[in-house]
Amino acid sequence: LITFNGKKFDLPFLKSRFNQCNISWPSIFDPEPSHTDYYRIASHIKQLLPISNLKLHTLASFLGYKQTKTPSGRTLIKAYHKYIKEKDPATLNLLFLHNKEDIEALAYVTSIQAYLHFFKGDYNIQSIEYSKDNTQIFICIESSFNFPCHLSKSQHGIHMDLNGTNVQIAVPVYDQGLRFYYSDYKNYVYLIEEDSVLHKSMATYIDKSHWIRANAENCYTWFVPDTDFFNDFINYNS
Numbered sequence: 001l002i003t004f005n006g007k008k009f010d011l012p013f014l015k016s017r018f019n020q021c022n023i024s025w026p027s028i029f030d031p032e033p034s035h036t037d038y039y040r041i042a043s044h045i046k047q048l049l050p051i052s053n054l055k056l057h058t059l060a061s062f063l064g065y066k067q068t069k070t071p072s073g074r075t076l077i078k079a080y081h082k083y084i085k086e087k088d089p090a091t092l093n094l095l096f097l098h099n100k101e102d103i104e105a106l107a108y109v110t111s112i113q114a115y116l117h118f119f120k121g122d123y124n125i126q127s128i129e130y131s132k133d134n135t136q137i138f139i140c141i142e143s144s145f146n147f148p149c150h151l152s153k154s155q156h157g158i159h160m161d162l163n164g165t166n167v168q169i170a171v172p173v174y175d176q177g178l179r180f181y182y183s184d185y186k187n188y189v190y191l192i193e194e195d196s197v198l199h200k201s202m203a204t205y206i207d208k209s210h211w212i213r214a215n216a217e218n219c220y221t222w223f224v225p226d227t228d229f230f231n232d233f234i235n236y237n238s
Contacts, residue, residue: 004056004106005039038109045115048153060105063112063148067105070098114145115162123167134173141167156181156217177224185219196221 003010011029018025042054051062061067071079076098083091122144129138143165150163156179157172176195182188188197189211197214198206 001035002106002110003035003037003039004109005037007035007037007040038106038112041116042109042112045112045119048115048151050151056102056105056109059112060108063108065105065108067101068097070094070101073098073102111148114143114147115151117145118143118147118162118167130173137171137173139167139169139171141169143167174222176222178222179220180223181216181220182214185214185216188214188219190214190218 015025015029039054039056042049042059046054049059049062051058057065057067070076071094076095079091080095082088083095123141124144126140126142127138128140130136131138143162146165147162150161152159152161154160159170161168182197185197187200189200189203189206190197190213191206191211193210197219198211203211
């Protein structure tokens with residue numbers, strides 16, 4: 001079973017309609033079959049995608065699907081009720097066109113699986129090199145799957161570029177060690193001279209000219225990894 005947001009919307013919606021009509025829920029859906037929901041897959045990498053939302057046709061258009069200008073599904077609910085009353089063939093054709101394009105769009109969206117395979121480790125590292133000034137590490141990777149679109153992402157000083165089956169990653173090297181980022185950045189202030197953060201409860205003791213409100217990019221402290229860190233990385237990471 002392949003859907004787009006089917007786990008959250010389509011299957012529960014269908015099940016409620018089966019119940020309203022006193023029709024037994026088909027055994028093929030109970031227990032739930034092998035189900036791939038591409039909305040959930042896309043949500044795992046949404047921060048990587050340069051799109052405004054994760055609607056089916058927004059994502060499909062980004063991946064290369066060319067659709068006609070049909071009304072939205074919400075608008076076509078009224079068209080459906082109109083067809084039930086009037087049996088207008090033009091309205092019926094519009095409904096079929098919308099459903100046809102939904103299926104075609106879903107077929108395009110399945111190609112996004114290539115990104116998920118990559119982040120699950122389906123790749124081979126080709127080379128790892130330092131820059132001449134030793135301030136960056138360049139990692140060249142070959143993905144086992146072809147990416148449907150060229151993507152680039154920069155965050156926390158790290159840049160990643162995915163194109164075809166090639167992946168280029170540039171990672172900064174810091175003498176201070178590693179950055180430990182805090183997710184609740186609204187509770188911290190960034191100390192400009194120290195290049196580190198402090199809990200906002202302590203900010204009252206520091207001149208306001210020496211700190212700014214922290215954000216997701218600068219909410220970190222520095223630490224130098226020791227033997228315990230490398231031997232027990234999972235617990236440190238959690």
